[in-house]
Amino acid sequence: MKKHNYSAGPCILPKEVFEKAAQAILDFNNSGLSILEISHRSKDFVAVMEEARALVLELLGLEGKGYQALFLAGGASLEFLMVPYNLMKVDGKAAYLDTGTWANNAIKEAKLFGETLIVGSSKAENYNHIPKNYSIPADASYFHCTSNNTIFGTQMKSFPNTDIPVVCDMSSDIFSRSLDFTQFDIIYAGAQKNMGPAGTTLVVIKEEILGNSGRMIPGMLDYQQHIAKESMYNTPPVFPVYASLLTLQWLKNLGGIAAIEKINEAKANLLYTEIDRNPLFKGVSAVEDRSLMNVTFDLENEAHQEKFDAMWKAVGISGLTGHRSVGGYRASIYNAMPIESVQVLVDVMKELENKI
Template sequence: MKKHNFSAGPSILPQEVFEEASKAVLNFNNSGLSILEISHRSKDFVAVMEEARSLALSLLGLEEKGYKALFLSGGASMEFVRVAYNLLHQNGKAAYLDTGTWAAGAIKAANNFGETIVVASSKQDNYTFIPKEYTIPTNANYFHCTSNNTIFGTQMHHFPDTNIPMVCDMSSDIFSRQLDFSKFGLIYAGAQKNIGPAGTTLVIVKEDILNQTGRVIPGILDYSAHIAKESMYNTPSVFAIYCTMLTLRWLKANGGIAAMEKRNNEKATVLYNEIDRNTLFTGIAKKEDRSTMNVTFRLNDENHKEQFNAMWEAANINGLNGHRSVGGYRASIYNAMPLKSVQVLVNTMQEFEKSIK
């Protein structure tokens, strides 16, 4: 029996993607070959790569605006390095907003390449909110932020205006809501939330912000080298990119980002309403900064933990435990999560409340 998968990432993908991908592992496009054994230079895979790149740009409304889409390897953590290598000038500086573990990781990586200015941080409150009062130095080479903080369940609902390139790690909420994506000079996202399985990273970069640092960059870390080779600088993660293409096709066929946003808001509202109503739970993130992707909450009385855990496990729910640095629970309700699974969780919380009273 299929589980209700609330994992934070790798995480739920559309069932149609699993079914199509499973078939392709045996016989891809009726070629008599597995998707796992075909050349990345084959006509069939080049078509997959091009469709995935094109879908990514068109879903974000970034076609013909000077952006390129790349599918790279190494995860968002590798982009922490690539961003600094490609954008932080020799003897320059970069501005970072510190909203969580991954933002802090990005800052740490950038420190290897030059000066970083942390414009604001919510670390002292264990990242339960998004700082809003800060100034971005206009002489920094770029401003980096994290749109959604998977671990803490916070999300940026407003982005600052700035005249320097804005770089955003959108790993855990890309394609989940409408934004003016042309505000960003560079967007990156590990696939394993709203995009596809683990193993590839989507990078969207405005070409005119590149090649200004004065650095010589090793090819594999150089965005321009990947652009020149149409995202085939070296062997890409064929299967992960194929599944990504399937997921982006599903996204488009299901109404694109606008429809996802509507569904995601519905799901988040149902769940946050229950957290706020239910006398046994409290939300962790500051209300105005709550994420529509990762809903964090805790028991008011930790003594009830075993009982609640047993109940959601019995309800066929998976992946609800919070990250070790926060504790409590985290329900990740990405694009592919159906409302009915959220309803199962809400029902379980209500049953649990009745069982305690």
């Protein structure tokens, strides 16, 4: 049976990525060697890393604008501490927007480095919306936000105008929609949603903001050292970087971010329309802040849960259960999710309505 993988991450990737990645494990570039056994200093892998770094900047429209792309290891959670290590001045402070669990994890790490101001929070409403009308102190070292909240299904539709560096955790919506990416000074994202498999983290940095924190930074946590070594400060996670390159190539061939954005809007529209139309269901997050990536919804009547769960499982849907801190359902409809799979879910929702 065909599977419809709604996992929140790691998540669905394009089928051609799986096929090419499996082939490269058996024989990479007709070298007679596996991608898993070649040196990261080999000509073939250096070319992978260079193409991946360049393609990121090309897709984001950041070529020639003073940005560098790095593929690091450790997960986006490591960036939670690398950001303050590199940017928060000694005796300085930083401004954070609190939009959910991951924003909170970033805040927790920042507090170890200095004063961490929460300039806005939707915690009291269990993060069902994005805070608005907050102000950012001009003397903070940087402003940090999370563009898409995987767990709660909210997404920032605009970003504040400020003169201080803007750092954005885009783990769950990078490469999914058109934005003016020059408004950010650091963008970071764990690969395992729209970019590739778990095991590497993309960091895009406007180079000129670095070098001012006044801290002694361990080499492995120092963005400047990673940039100087062209993302090869130490052995990079070779296979995750390669599989990410395959995913970025797939996106480019599809027409880039502008093309995938249209598909993502169509998918989200299809599902939210059904949630709003079908009397058995309700959306969880504020309508104006609804995520195009993670659609959180619930049954109006939990007595229907057993029947609904059996129905979506029967058609090959997996990963639809909501996160424990929200409950209900979460449909993660990342870039690689085809609209046909969303239609399968919508059909099940309609079928439930007919049966009740």
